[in-house]
Amino acid sequence: MEHTAILWLLLQQQLNIPPARLRALMRLVACPRQLPGIDPQQLQQFVLQRFGEDAASQQLLDQRLRDDIVESLADTGAVQRLVEQLQAADCQLVSLADSDYPWLLSEIADPPPLLxxxxxxxxxxxTMLAVVGSRRPSRRGEQDAYAFAGALAERGFTIASGMAMGIDGAAHAAALEQPSRSVAVLGCGVDTCYPRRNQALYGQLAERGLLISEYALGxxxxxxxxxxxNRIISGLSVGVLVVEAATNSGSLITARxxxxxxxxxxxxxxSIHNxxxxxxxxxxxQGAKLVETLDDIYEELPALPAAGAAERVAVDAAGAEPALLALLEFAPLSLESLAARSELPVPSLLAALxxxxxxxxxxxxxxxxxxxx
Structure with a gap:
């Protein structure tokens, strides 16, 4: 556990420093203990380079904040309590100033200062690729998410998602079967399992994958x-694969x-009927890449080896289509209507279905x- 990350957390909690200001301070110095004694000229130069001529260095780090930082960092008891809280929850902390903060995430407009x-x-x-989609997918959609996530993980991608029911859960489950594993970004503290029905998946991710949150414990x-x-899910990833999403889906927020x-x-x-x-x-x-096979993804990510034909994930075309399929549609058809179309007795029809x-x-x-x- 990085001690400097604990100090940043202490300042955030005790001084209520807004995320944007905290990010700027982290880019200014590696360790918060350097802040009170930073040279005014160095500070002014940093502010001018980062925020332009209209910005004033006092807006970032005035004397009052310097004094408050000195007082907070002197509270060794508070530091120790934070360490114990994280240890009790079996959690770690990484700050934007740390060397192992994800570099892709650090490049977005508003990276979380602490994770x-x-x-x-x-x-x-x-190297992560996000797989997201509906919380109430069709069975086929869930199967597609599982197949694509598993195949991508087998090729070395770590699958990122949000641990929701449906597509997220299927993607995590498939990736956890591979050495590259899976990362879940939560909308609550990492010590909280949500939704509760994913308790088993939460435990697997904590043991073999990684749970991430910008929100404090509890x-x-x-x-x-x-x-x-959702901005963290996409920010961590080289790309986002959307599998089944309604027009008002949170997955579209991630895509945007x-x-x-x-x-x-x-x-x-x-299907247009789904x-x-x-x-x-x-x-x-709107311009997203239509995906039918893994090659459709790999050709947009040239740094990765292209998949061979044997590795493609696509509709299984082996064998002829069963004759009954010609009577079905990609929209629900009642059993009575299907019985009338097929002229089969209902028991025989149900067995075939x-x-x-x-x-x-x-x-x-x-x-x-x-x-x-």
Whole structure:
């Protein structure tokens, strides 16, 4: 645990320093103990270079703040309490001033000055690709997320996501089976599991992956914190793959932030009849890369080796399509309508549908049955 990161946390909590100001101070010096004695000319030069001629050095570090910093840093009891709190929660801390702060994240407009960590800290240096999407995906969407995340992790990517239900959870689960593992960025403290139904996944990420949050220990999962955390998911990653997202999905916030951060955005296309695909289809219309195979991702990331045909993730075309599929659509069809179309007895029809479901061709949903592929 970096001692300087603890000192930055102490100043943030005791002096209520806003994130933007704290970031500037971290870029000014490596250790907060240097702040009270910094040369005024050095300070003024830094402010001019970073904020322009209209900025005043006193707005960043005036004498009152210098005195407050001296007083706070002299409180060794408070420092020790913070250390004990982090140790009790099995957490670590990294600051923007630390050498192992993720360099991609440090380049975004508003990187979090402090990150709370639980798990494998060395994953901060990994090459990450985010996989995000609907909390209520179709079965096929969940399968696609699992397949793509697993294949990307097998090729060396560490998969980043938000540990939500649905697509996030499937992506984490697949990546955790590979050595490159997975990173989850939380919208609450890293000592809090949200949603609670992902308790098992939370434990696996803490043991074999990495949990990250900019929010202090004990912070509850408040709604406004999740859009903010999405910028970290995209900021950590070289690109973002969106798998099923409605038009009002938080995944689209992540995609928009990725574009603002000059990251690659990829999207899996879906049926025009599936509301969960409209966000992905809209992203593709707006310029996101349409993805059908891993090669579609690799060709936008030339630093990585291209996948061979055997490694492609795509619709399984092996074997002829079952005849019953011709009667199904990519929108729900009631059992009664399907029975009328097929002229099959209902028991025989249900048996055939169950076989197709096991094979991944169809899924049962509200309103009946529909094709997955």
């Amino acid at each position: 709370f960590l639980r798990g494998r800290r060395e994953l901060l240096a990994a 912070s509850p999962p408040l709604p406004h914190q999740f859009p903010r955390r 932030q990725a574009l603002e951060q000059n990251r690659e955005v990829f999207a899996l296309p879906g 509301p969960a695909s409209r966000g992905c289809n809209a992203l593709i219309r 169950c076989e197709l479901e096991v094979s991944g061709w169809v899924e049962q949903c509200r309103g009946g049955w529909q094709r997955c592929r």
